Amino acid sequence: MKKPRLPSMQMLDNDTVAAWIFLTPALILLILFIIWPIAYLFYLSFTAGSFTSTGIYLVGFKNYWRLFLNADFWQVIFNTTYFTLGSLVPSLVIPLGLAVLLNRSLALRGILRSVYFLPSIISLVAAGLGFRWLFQNTGPVNGLLNFFDIPPISWLSDTFWAMPVIILFSIWKQIGFNMVVFLAGLQAIPLNHYEAAELDGANSWQQFWHVTLPGLRPTLIFTTVTTAIFTLRSFEPVYVITGGGPLNSTNLLVYYTYQEAFGQFDFGYAAAVATVLLVVTLVLVYFQLRTWGEG
Template identity: 40%
Template sequence: MATITAPTPQVRKEPRRKIWTSNGALIAYVFILPYVLFFTIFRIIPALYGIVLSFGEYSLGGSLELLGLDNYRRLFADELFWNALKVTGIYAAVAIPMTVAISLAMAQLCNRVMRGMSFYRSIFFLPVVTSPVLSGLVFIWIFSPDGPLNWVLGSVGIPATNWLQSSFWVLPSLALVSAWMNFGYNMLILLAGMLAIPQDYYEAAQLDGANAWQRFVKMTLPLLKPALFFVLVLETVKSFQVFDTIYVMTGGGPVRASYTLTYMIYDQGFGYFDFGYASAAGVVLLVITLIFSLIQRRLVGRSH
């Protein structure tokens, strides 16, 4: 006798509504469109044109003559470029750890509940909104032979130093200015990451006998890796592209001890009007910055 099987009811599938066509998404696109246009016109298009310009020679009359790889051959054979690259590397090696360490220490200091902490956080953020030119002028006075820094050091028996005219001390001095200008913004990013860590973790570690340093090293730093990676990338880009404080405080001196790659790009482009050569140096700087960011992404930003 044949078995009769009841037919399986067909479930009607509702068409999946595309997220990017919803009313909320369309409204969001309308709001972000001005920024996208602004970023495209003033960032992406000039960057692409700069890459094209690095393969040619641009005259003030507006004509562009393509030269192939001539600018890059000339660049890699130029001792001035290698000196600027060395100065940039030394500056970055000093400025990045100094700024990140100060930012991390200040974020840990502000990561506590006490009266007036919001006021202190606002005070620490003030250097970020201060004009770099004004900051540079103030630090010229601080680092001058008769400035307050030498006065303080002289009170403990350390002889006065002309910091900005010393080939050895000029880059650490500029790195200190950069750390003072940027630590407030980085501090807020790291502080936000610290506040996102559940307090239950610290309480459990404290019950297990971990002291404050062990909790910071074993818990705070590993859980802070996303924010720390962002700060590292941000400081890497800023360090390789530093210009304003050098322009105001040293002008690339003394004897080109602070003549960074960014300052060389400015000098060649707007000092000698060699825009193609300056663009080639800019493309090299872009590649170097990208490589270091990818290395940091692999070493620090990798999620486990």
């Protein structure tokens, strides 16, 4: 009678060993470039000092307490929330509408796909410089307003209008990528679902609400999460277009971290800001997955 294999022996069978051999390079890269940097960032947030001969030293929760008492930090939190909410919804609704239109048989569908996707492959810095030129006081946007006898607007030096320019840039960059993803999701929905809904007397809006949206649930989860992450990590638009101004009105968490780390060389405080950003991102993604994953 064949003896049963011990659990320790089952863990070392040929398939398991082969799996670990193939997984080891990826695990090493994961540890080196993701897990270790996050762990070191968390450690650094409890320190002060600099990477010089003086070195760094532990200060406990002092950096987090400074965050709590810093009015600039709360202004940045408000800016980031405003920017994220203002960018996220249009970056999903507009591409979804375009995808539904382009999914139909249009003569110029291929050309329109390329045109809408073009902003996604343009350099963020180059696109940011373009937006800065468009919205400067003597730029084409104010020139167009002047053509219609509308007073010019100080887009980039006004605390009310500067953030909408950054939000518009973020939406413009995300439209093409999200549209292509939605198009792929739409083409994966079986046509017989629409035919059955049409036979039941459903109009175009009812078909969209009861067939298209449920069929796009996985795609919506993916685009919502990726768009939220892209929005929260936005740095180049702020750096190139406004520099966080005017009066700190467009300063976002990533740019604020950059300022504290490489402008003030306060790496412990900057690490605390980055840790807060990481936690906010994880919480936001978690609730998005929970919300879209229900049902």
